[in-house]
Amino acid sequence: FNSSGFSSWISNFFQSGKNKITFYLGPPEGFSPKTLSKFNEIISLSLFTLNHQLALLVFCEQIYRALSIQYGEPYHKP
Numbered sequence: 139f140n141s142s143g144f145s146s147w148i149s150n151f152f153q154s155g156k157n158k159i160t161f162y163l164g165p166p167e168g169f170s171p172k173t174l175s176k177f178n179e180i181i182s183l184s185l186f187t188l189n190h191q192l193a194l195l196v197f198c199e200q201i202y203r204a205l206s207i208q209y210g211e212p213y214h215k216p
Contacts, residue, residue, distance in 0.1 A: 139181065141214055145204035147181075163193055 139147060151159060162169075162177070166187050174180065183196055206213035 141200065141203050142207060144181075144200060145207035148201075148204050149208055161197070163190060163197070 148159075169177075183193055183200070188196065203214050205211075
Protein backbone atom coordinates (compact mmCIF):
# COMPACT_ATOMS: atom_id res chain seq x y z
CA PHE A 139 0.00 0.00 0.00
CA ASN A 140 0.85 3.63 -0.25
CA SER A 141 -0.47 5.87 2.57
CA SER A 142 -3.79 6.64 0.89
CA GLY A 143 -4.30 3.00 -0.04
CA PHE A 144 -3.62 1.85 3.53
CA SER A 145 -6.05 4.47 4.83
CA SER A 146 -8.73 3.21 2.43
CA TRP A 147 -8.02 -0.40 3.42
CA ILE A 148 -8.52 0.38 7.12
CA SER A 149 -11.65 2.40 6.38
CA ASN A 150 -13.14 -0.38 4.24
CA PHE A 151 -12.32 -2.95 6.91
CA PHE A 152 -14.37 -1.13 9.56
CA GLN A 153 -17.14 -0.15 7.15
CA SER A 154 -17.63 -3.85 6.37
CA GLY A 155 -19.06 -4.27 9.88
CA LYS A 156 -15.95 -5.63 11.55
CA ASN A 157 -14.97 -3.92 14.78
CA LYS A 158 -11.64 -5.52 15.67
CA ILE A 159 -8.39 -5.68 13.77
CA THR A 160 -5.21 -7.45 14.88
CA PHE A 161 -1.78 -6.93 13.39
CA TYR A 162 1.15 -9.30 13.91
CA LEU A 163 4.72 -8.14 13.50
CA GLY A 164 6.71 -10.98 11.99
CA PRO A 165 10.16 -12.26 12.85
CA PRO A 166 13.17 -11.33 10.66
CA GLU A 167 12.95 -14.62 8.74
CA GLY A 168 9.22 -14.19 8.17
CA PHE A 169 6.31 -16.31 9.34
CA SER A 170 6.22 -20.01 8.59
CA PRO A 171 3.80 -21.16 5.86
CA LYS A 172 1.71 -22.86 8.56
CA THR A 173 1.35 -19.57 10.46
CA LEU A 174 0.69 -17.57 7.28
CA SER A 175 -2.17 -19.91 6.37
CA LYS A 176 -4.03 -18.80 9.52
CA PHE A 177 -4.12 -15.12 8.54
CA ASN A 178 -7.03 -13.58 6.63
CA GLU A 179 -4.82 -10.98 4.97
CA ILE A 180 -1.12 -10.24 4.78
CA ILE A 181 0.43 -6.79 4.41
CA SER A 182 4.05 -5.73 4.40
CA LEU A 183 5.78 -2.58 5.61
CA SER A 184 8.76 -3.10 3.35
CA LEU A 185 10.80 -5.68 1.49
CA PHE A 186 13.64 -4.65 3.82
CA THR A 187 14.23 -6.48 7.08
CA LEU A 188 13.65 -4.02 9.94
CA ASN A 189 14.40 -4.58 13.61
CA HIS A 190 11.25 -4.88 15.71
CA GLN A 191 11.56 -1.49 17.40
CA LEU A 192 11.91 0.32 14.08
CA ALA A 193 9.17 -1.73 12.41
CA LEU A 194 6.78 -0.99 15.28
CA LEU A 195 7.58 2.73 15.11
CA VAL A 196 7.06 2.83 11.33
CA PHE A 197 3.82 0.86 11.60
CA CYS A 198 2.41 3.10 14.34
CA GLU A 199 3.25 6.15 12.25
CA GLN A 200 1.45 4.63 9.26
CA ILE A 201 -1.66 3.94 11.33
CA TYR A 202 -1.56 7.55 12.57
CA ARG A 203 -1.12 8.77 8.98
CA ALA A 204 -3.99 6.56 7.74
CA LEU A 205 -6.34 7.93 10.38
CA SER A 206 -5.24 11.51 9.73
CA ILE A 207 -6.12 11.00 6.05
CA GLN A 208 -9.57 9.65 6.99
CA TYR A 209 -10.29 12.60 9.26
CA GLY A 210 -8.88 15.23 6.89
CA GLU A 211 -6.08 16.28 9.22
CA PRO A 212 -3.16 18.20 7.70
CA TYR A 213 -0.52 15.65 8.83
CA HIS A 214 -0.48 13.79 5.49
CA LYS A 215 0.70 15.76 2.51
CA PRO A 216 -0.15 13.99 -0.80
